[in-house]
Amino acid sequence: MAAAPAEVLPPGKRTKQDTSCLETPMVFPTMATASWSSLPDDLVRGIADSFLTTNDVDCYVDLRAVCRSWRAATDDPKANASDPRFCPRTWIVLDEVFQSDDRRILLNTDTGRFLRKKIPLLLDYYVAATTNGFFVLADRSPPHAARVFNPLTGHTVRFTVPMPPDVRIAFVGSWRKASPFGLVLLGDLCCKIYTACPGSEGLVSNDCQYGYNIFRKAVVGGAYPHTAGQEFLHAFSKLFNLLRYLHGDVVKVFSTDLPQDANDVRIFLVGSATHIVVVIKTQGTLFVFKMDIELGKLEPLQSISNFAIFIGHHRCLRVDATKFPGIETNCVYYTEHLGSSAHICKYNIKEKKVERISEAPEFVKQDQQFVLVTDRPFTIIHLLCSYTINIPDSQLALQQMS
Template sequence: MAAAPGDILPPLGNPALLPPAKKVNEDPSFPQATPVVPSMIAEDWSKWSTLPPDLVRRVADSLLSTNDLDCYIHFRAVSPSWRAATDDPMSNTSDPRFRPRRWIILDEHFQSEGKFLLLNTHSGRFLHRNIPLLSDHYVVATTRNGYLVLADKSPPHAASILNPLTGVVIRFVAPVPPEVGSAAVVALACSALGLTFFSDSSHKTYTAYPDSESFVVHEVPQVAYGSLRKAVVGGVYSDTIGHAMIARLCCSLMSPHPNDLCFPVGLATETLLVGSVEGFILVFKTDIELGKLVALDNINNYAIFMGHQRCLAVDADKFPGIEANCIYFTEQLGSSAHIFKCNNKDRKVERISEAADFVKQDKKFVLVADRPLTIIHLLSSYTINIPDSQLALQQIP
């Protein structure tokens, strides 16, 4: 499926498909490139389009392995032969190869006129994506793996799941429940994409599949609701395990101190717990043999960002300015908030800047605009706020 013109900006770091320009050495000490004439371009593209299918698939698989699905779509658009040699994301919407992973959608502070800013937390690649579908849909939520959850603007506001990297839309029969919050999870079960919403007011979850007539309501004990919701917004929710198991896992990890801020967070193949415990920022893992939590002083090349709303881990090697084995967290001081950095090895804590990084406006913390923004600010903003559901805002009297 070829991307619509103008939908995606040229991806950063996307290798050029054209061969290098041929050179002629008029003076060996000053090599110069000769212009590439149109006939040469046509000839070169003709050669590229006749690559063996096995080689084309190997290149395509390399893009899928890094979850660069937008580059995969561009790759398939090169020629009919390349499309014939590779699988179409539209042909099987439940194929896990074409599901977004490792991506986050940065909040509305970085959005304008239907354009979203996405970030691959493993590769460090930013992507601006234009979403024409938003002209007749409300954004209800964004998921930790990179999906957009939408609702039709026309009643009864049927739900949809949009993969912004491939343009694939999964439409639901059931309307979005009016009382749901902005936290949502997209899960793969029984070869179909399912959708679960959370209601903070009632501590209930709402689940449906594309053919469901309505969302099924699940009562969640109050003590388990918060940990389950944190698992979802922290990206720990697994497609292979259900609500009950995630709730038990999170409850076993949560701090006994009710006022401490703790989040489960997925790091590589492990589920860890990070949080503020009696004034200390700590990272724990579960030691199955000992049957207890063990504090870690090394998370290798990862850095963890934790805010009031959610938490995520990134590969620090891919983000200049972010230090590995550190936890970046926000702390509210009156009507403002500051970003702090805690070294996970020696527990040393330092403030990122003397001035406040966020100011409170209504119920949200907004980045202070009179300074250059860094990647630390962008990721911290992602963790301190969760955008409100546009549908819920429209229904407020």
């Protein structure tokens, strides 16, 4: 005799399972119930080092704040301000579109990570623009002593030297062997270069009328301090030979002034880990070269791998294009200025092809700045192009004029 078929209850009438087992405390392995503070030091250091690998120093600082044992297992960023592990090497400060009195947007150009920080300290000082993630501050009262603030660690390095009023560009880092942590200030109006270290009693001022524009381009493009030594001078001599072939004025080609004619030649220097990328813009097209500092040679560049370059007459930068949606690899992005407006263009290095991002201009000139036609940038390309063609005036100079 066949067995009776098993009874299948409708979904709404299924037998309710016994849930008493859910009331029994769950038993976790010993490791899971252990205190976070008892994690092995090697494991803590491994996690901390992963943050330093991507230059996410703020995350490293947050990790150290968890407990005393984690702080003991890791190095203190404030113990050595010049330690490159704790410097904002891959960060830029987007100081034009999103800033407010005490808030800034920082961007990690290698990972594509944005960081919005509230920094009340900025309200107490005049703030100068930086090119490598630091803030250079000046006391509001005379003699306006300078100091350097690291927004990722919260550490401030005090200088006794005064901040010159015409400074618009600042660089923080090694500029001579005797001072691993130095301050380089550029005065655009007088074409002077000021340098100091924390123990300096005064600024060292260099009047650099002839080479100022070259030095400025190296700083704002991340090519400084690689631009030093006989190898660099040897490679640059070959660049000057190329300029003579292009009929370019050696002084004008590095100028921050916008070209007055389509045939005007402009040169941009962009730093990378191993070499300097030289971009020559003329006659509506670009020429891209690799300047090998160690070998002292200049050669055409066929690829920048997964990176993209943004160039502007005020600043330049290199980003990992794979971390930014909409940015194409192996391309140079720049603005083509036509009177009081500007278009964003893209140059594909491999295909040697130039194309506009949009038929309509993306920027319009207001006073001395190029502002986006829209209220907010549509893409990261708009944001980074705005960063390269605009730079704030010196707050100290504006205050003295008022």
